Amino acid sequence: MNIYVLVKRTFDTEEKLVVSGGQIQEDGAEFIINPYDEYAIEEAITVRDAHGGEVTVVTIGDEEAEKQLRTALAMGADKAVLINTEDDVEEMDQFTAAYILAEYLKDKEADLILAGNVAIDGGSGQVGPRVADLLDINYVTTITSLEIEGETVKIVRDIEGDAEELETSLPLLVTAQQGLNEPRYPSLPGIMKAKKKPLEELELDDLDIDEEDVEAKTETIEVYLPPKKQAGRILEGEIPSQVSELVSLLRSEAKVI
Amino acid sequence: MSKKVLVLGETREGALRNVSFEAIAAAKKISGGREVVAVLLGEAVSEFGNELIAYGADRVITVEHPHLKSYTSDGYGQAFMAVVDQEQPEAIVFGHTAVGKDLSPKIASKLQTGLISDVTDIEGEGADAVFIRPIYSGKAFEKVKLKEDGVVFISVRPNNIAPLEREERSGDVSSLSVDITNLRTIIKNVVRKSAEGVDLSEAKVIIAGGRGVKSKDGFEPLQELADLLGGAVGASRGACDADYCDYSLQIGQTGKVVTPDLYIAAGISGAIQHMAGMSNSKVIVAINKDPEANIFKVADYGIVGDLFDVIPLLTEEFKKVM
Numbered sequence: 037m038n039i040y041v042l043v044k045r046t047f048d049t050e051e052k053l054v055v056s057g058g059q060i061q062e063d064g065a066e067f068i069i070n071p072y073d074e075y076a077i078e079e080a081i082t083v084r085d086a087h088g089g090e091v092t093v094v095t096i097g098d099e100e101a102e103k104q105l106r107t108a109l110a111m112g113a114d115k116a117v118l119i120n121t122e123d124d125v126e127e128m129d130q131f132t133a134a135y136i137l138a139e140y141l142k143d144k145e146a147d148l149i150l151a152g153n154v155a156i157d158g159g160s161g162q163v164g165p166r167v168a169d170l171l172d173i174n175y176v177t178t179i180t181s182l183e184i185e186g187e188t189v190k191i192v193r194d195i196e197g198d199a200e201e202l203e204t205s206l207p208l209l210v211t212a213q214q215g216l217n218e219p220r221y222p223s224l225p226g227i228m229k230a231k232k233k234p235l236e237e238l239e240l241d242d243l244d245i246d247e248e249d250v251e252a253k254t255e256t257i258e259v260y261l262p263p264k265k266q267a268g269r270i271l272e273g274e275i276p277s278q279v280s281e282l283v284s285l286l287r288s289e290a291k292v293i
Numbered sequence: 294m295s296k297k298v299l300v301l302g303e304t305r306e307g308a309l310r311n312v313s314f315e316a317i318a319a320a321k322k323i324s325g326g327r328e329v330v331a332v333l334l335g336e337a338v339s340e341f342g343n344e345l346i347a348y349g350a351d352r353v354i355t356v357e358h359p360h361l362k363s364y365t366s367d368g369y370g371q372a373f374m375a376v377v378d379q380e381q382p383e384a385i386v387f388g389h390t391a392v393g394k395d396l397s398p399k400i401a402s403k404l405q406t407g408l409i410s411d412v413t414d415i416e417g418e419g420a421d422a423v424f425i426r427p428i429y430s431g432k433a434f435e436k437v438k439l440k441e442d443g444v445v446f447i448s449v450r451p452n453n454i455a456p457l458e459r460e461e462r463s464g465d466v467s468s469l470s471v472d473i474t475n476l477r478t479i480i481k482n483v484v485r486k487s488a489e490g491v492d493l494s495e496a497k498v499i500i501a502g503g504r505g506v507k508s509k510d511g512f513e514p515l516q517e518l519a520d521l522l523g524g525a526v527g528a529s530r531g532a533c534d535a536d537y538c539d540y541s542l543q544i545g546q547t548g549k550v551v552t553p554d555l556y557i558a559a560g561i562s563g564a565i566q567h568m569a570g571m572s573n574s575k576v577i578v579a580i581n582k583d584p585e586a587n588i589f590k591v592a593d594y595g596i597v598g599d600l601f602d603v604i605p606l607l608t609e610e611f612k613k614v615m
């Protein structure tokens with residue numbers, strides 16, 4: 037089975053955000069594999085181990101993203117591809133990302149493509165379904181279980197808390213939801229092996245993509261932090277009197293009840 | 294410049310979802326006075342048409358087909374694109390719901406346009422409209438607009454854009470017949486896990502419990518208060534992991550993102566991943582035994598105390614005044 041995983045390097049959102057000059061400052065911040073993409077990598081490895089084949093992890097980014105690709109290789113992926121857009125792309129949005137990924141994938145005859153259901157930084161959840169549409173293959177989002185039996189793929193997906201059971205077939209793109217599996221940690225031998233696994237670096241030229249073809253459709257005008265919340269009020273006194281004070285505050289001051 | 298806008302209406306448990314009314318309000322802003330056309334897809338949905346008009350749609354188009362009984366991206370995609378071909382809209386608004394999240398990127402891809410997802414606010418009107426959306430799990434916001442001419446496509450986060458007042462109005466509800474073929478996904482079954490009644494992502498009041506609730510039974514007083522206030526019960530991952538409740542209730546970075554008017558956190562410490570799902574709620578109340586708990590940092594009002602004392606008293610107190 038020919039398996040591809042779309043992996044995004046993201047800012048660890050446990051980090052404190054600093055905005056200056058209308059941009060998030062990335063200097064010195066920790067970067068991780070988008071947590072949902074870790075589920076996707078784990079699932080890809082499991083499927084390969086059960087059905088044979090090869091897992092290739094693909095990311096669009098700059099040289100820094102090599103680190104996340106090596107981590108994926110250390111988890112057990114076979115090959116990695118970095119599509120380095122640093123010199124070619126000034127502005128990027130979900131259209132751009134999906135277009136580049138689809139151009140890379142279009143002649144790969146992938147049986148299964150896995151992505152995260154959403155990136156915890158950009159947070160749109162668009163890239164997976166957009167790639168599937170461009171490749172004209174079916175997709176299923178927010179999956180929590182995947183079983184491949186011959187031609188049939190049995191999936192459970194999360195729909196706002198309910199579990200939808202469905203059947204479809206390959207080729208297919210799925211996006212991973214929490215609950216799909218427990219991603220493994222890279223083992224020490226895994227980390228050693230990863231150093232020797234192939235990591236290919238491509239640029240837009242190698243994919244025959246013109247810069248104009250991937251021009252972003254949307255434009256970010258401003259990035260800002262939410263206004264600082266005023267310090268809240270810790271009520272005082274006996275519990276019953278605190279409770280009645282709270283109820284009257286919610287009714288008269290906050291006016292939410 | 295004004296724009297003709299299409300809005301996808303959604304139903305759940307035999308009623309229109311609130312987010313559909315909110316999407317119409319968003320569409321009105323973008324339309325700058327031009328027509329807002331609501332679209333309903335399903336097996337039998339025309340009965341809901343007039344309600345969308347009462348909330349501000351000028352016209353409603355329904356596509357009814359047995360293959361639209363359950364949502365699939367193929368079925369809904371074909372139906373919605375048929376409406377797009379007929380109406381040639383200049384803007385589209387979806388709710389950022391399970392259906393909206395799954396379908397909107399496909400439609401945007403087919404229209405080769407940008408899509409601004411999970412919008413919580415709109416500044417300006419018509420062609421000048423600029424969209425605000427949370428990024429970095431709600432720790433920052435960005436203002437985004439479409440770069441060039443093209444279809445303006447957004448999805449709106451439930452509970453953020455106020456719906457218009459309901460008004461008795463009249464408008465045309467028409468049906469479009471579409472041949473729905475070649476569905477690549479077959480829905481076998483849906484296992485209901487979320488609670489009956491109020492939908493967590495649309496609830497105006499949420500009573501959320503954490504590990505401090507200590508057991509399944511511990512959620513009962515929270516449910517009672519939620520029922521009284523017409524709200525829903527939510528949970529931290531701590532409570533879900535401990536099996537006090539189902540994961541469908543989880544709020545946070547890897548659970549649901551909610552923005553109710555009132556969020557009461559009981560026995561929740563306030564981990565950063567939990568806050569990612571609720572910190573934009575309008576009013577936050579924290580109830581925790583530990584005065585140092587992180588949750589007090591985002592709370593508007595806090596009570597330091599045992600939730601098993603405080604919650605039943607709260608229920609009693611609300612009963613007195615409501």
Ligand SMILES: Cc1cc2nc3c(=O)[nH]c(=O)nc-3n(C[C@H](O)[C@H](O)[C@H](O)COP(=O)(O)OP(=O)(O)OC[C@H]3O[C@@H](n4cnc5c(N)ncnc54)[C@H](O)[C@@H]3O)c2cc1C
Nearest residue numbers: 042043096128129130151152154155158159160161162163
């Ligand atoms: C000036 C500028 C430069 C930018 N440069 C970069 C950059 O170098 N790298 C970058 O990642 N983002 C970059 N971005 C942000 C970029 O626009 C978004 O990251 C991208 O459009 C994905 O959108 P999202 O975060 O909403 O992802 P979502 O649609 O929420 O992501 C869902 C899933 O799609 C897959 N996916 C998303 N992005 C990628 C990717 N880049 N590679 C492989 N798979 C992916 C993952 O599986 C992910 O879980 C840049 C933005 C601007 C404005």
Ligand SMILES: Cc1cc2nc3c(=O)[nH]c(=O)nc-3n(C[C@H](O)[C@H](O)[C@H](O)COP(=O)(O)OP(=O)(O)OC[C@H]3O[C@@H](n4cnc5c(N)ncnc54)[C@H](O)[C@@H]3O)c2cc1C
Nearest residue numbers: 503504505529530531545546547548560562566567582600
């Ligand atoms: C990648 C990742 C994703 C995550 N995603 C999420 C997510 O989406 N949502 C989420 O919630 N968490 C998430 N977490 C977990 C998060 O880090 C915390 O572990 C979790 O939120 C803790 O849950 P809790 O507050 O219920 O438990 P605890 O941290 O154990 O807090 C329990 C609190 O209850 C109080 N308490 C105890 N008894 C009482 C009583 N009788 N009365 C009043 N107060 C009492 C205690 O003082 C304490 O503050 C994620 C973690 C990771 C690593």
